[in-house]
């Protein structure tokens with residue numbers, strides 16, 4: 001099967017974007033893994049598939065698959081690339097677009113300077129909704145949990161859903177933080193029945209932090225948009241951050257705003273088309 005795709009990136013978190021607005025491609029998890037493969041396919045952290053609106057109050061739906069082929073609920077950097085894609089491909093001329101993803105409905109706005117602003121909705125702390133199984137952790141206080149990892153490390157995390165699950169910890173220095181050692185152990189910890197994205201944040205000031213995220217189903221990425229939202233929300237709850245924070249990642253900078261409570265998290269960041277292409281998916285997959 002030969003398919004067209006667009007390669008995009010947002011702060012270095014990279015995507016293969018597929019257009020299913022007129023016809024379904026009927027791809028399998030093996031096909032998504034092939035597209036994401038950096039040696040045999042195109043290479044991407046996630047595959048984004050754009051579909052027609054499934055309900056009257058949105059403009060489109062898009063579906064997210066991680067590099068491991070699993071379908072997930074939300075993708076912050078991907079959502080900015082999604083809106084750039086539908087505008088560049090002539091699928092809409094709106095600058096404000098509402099889209100349904102598995103994790104809810106989000107609103108995106110392309111700004112005159114090319115940045116994209118996303119209303120990510122309110123963070124969810126209700127443990128069953130994250131989902132988080134508290135029986136496998138120890139409560140430190142109302143907003144902090146201690147997890148014991150299978151290598152014996154004990155880590156203190158904030159747990160939040162931004163449509164997808166996140167566990168965030170504070171580290172002294174992201175450059176030396178044990179992201180690759182602890183990331184997979186946190187991702188697969190029994191407290192997270194759907195696995196989790198593991199964030200490591202270094203607080204620089206009340207308005208700036210550095211962040212690395214070991215993503216569920218993708219490993220460490222250059223940036224994670226929902227991870228940036230989760231880190232800022234956690235830092236605000238812990239009294240470390242003010243409502244507007246610059247998040248520095250290995251792939252670029254995002255601005256995250258949250259006024260607390262049930263208010264939505266706002267994310268501002270870049271979205272770039274890298275190239276358009278065609279690829280043959282082997283029949284053997």
Ligand SMILES: N[C@@H](CCC[C@H](N)C(=O)O)C(=O)O
Nearest residue numbers: 075076077164216224225226
């Ligand atoms: N890179 C994304 C998050 C993609 C999904 C995540 N790996 C998950 O499994 O929830 C972002 O920018 O938010």
